[in-house]
Amino acid sequence: MTADRTGNGPTTADEREWRDWRPVDRATLVFVVRHDQTLLIRKKRGLGAGKINGPGGKLEPGESPAACAVREVEEELCVTPTGLVQAGELQFQFRDGYSIHVDVFRADGCLGEARETDEAVPLWTAIDRIPYDEMWEDDSVWLPLLLVGEYFRGRFVFDGDRMLDSAIVEGRPPPGRPVASRSGSPIWPLR
Helix, strand or coil: CCCCCCCCCCCCCCHHHHCCCCCCEEEEEEEEEECCEEEEEEECCCCCCCCEECCEEECCCCCCHHHHHHHHHHHHHCCEEECCEEEEEEEEEECCCCEEEEEEEEECEEECCCCCCCCEEEEEEEHHHCCHHHCCCCHHHHHHHHHCCCCEEEEEEEECCEEEEEEEEECCCCCCCCCECCCCCECCCCC
């Protein structure tokens, strides 16, 4: 693996640099898509504070990505996502050495009414008005794929908030991995 100037991880999104990559953390993101809207948040704290994104967060020890996805939406917005399917996987390497693997989920609805918490402000947003300029730079690369039901995998290199390199792969998920169809219903079962 090629290391950056501090010896911390890949410096490009080239697959050859990621063969032995191991994340510091594992996390989830969830995008509830209902009709022509998606439920976004403005983060109040943590990685990406002040940015708009989907709800999500780090896995707890022994927790599955799906369980984490549900827990994080409940904690951040006081709603429970329904019809949850995995839509993709993202790998991030930051130049400061931090790295994170993110399992991205799509949900077709939620139980309850989203409300503001200490962690996030809910934002029901029209799909054609997603504020990519207020989000992480990589979101504009893969979020459109989630919205049309395409499974994706991506690798991204960041220096702070600035994306230095990216690679995205569309296509079928690995065996046993779920994906949302264009209608939002699962093609493969969630495990």
